[in-house]
Amino acid sequence: MAERYLCPICRSNRSSFEVIFKLSREIRKDPDTGEELFQADAMSVVLRNDRPELDIRCLQCGYTGYEGLFVKAAKQGAS
Ligand SMILES: [Zn+2]
Numbered sequence: 303m304a305e306r307y308l309c310p311i312c313r314s315n316r317s318s319f320e321v322i323f324k325l326s327r328e329i330r331k332d333p334d335t336g337e338e339l340f341q342a343d344a345m346s347v348v349l350r351n352d353r354p355e356l357d358i359r360c361l362q363c364g365y366t367g368y369e370g371l372f373v374k375a376a377k378q379g380a381s
Pocket of ligand 1: 312
């Protein structure tokens with residue numbers, strides 16, 4: 303089901319956003335020097351409860367935060 307968004311900071315934007323996907327890549331570091339010894343070739347999208355973990359950016363005020371904050375603000379704004 304589609305979730306509505308409302309920016310929790312400016313509280314006036316419900317329509318213009320950027321979606322930010324988080325990517326992860328496994329690495330190995332030398333514990334003493336911090337040098338990277340290995341980098342996996344593949345990057346994978348970070349998941350949370352089998353859904354991509356997204357940040358949302360408000361294109362009105364520039365605030366960036368976890369998607370859940372925008373969904374929660376929209377639900378509160380509706381009641
Ligand atoms: Zn905003």
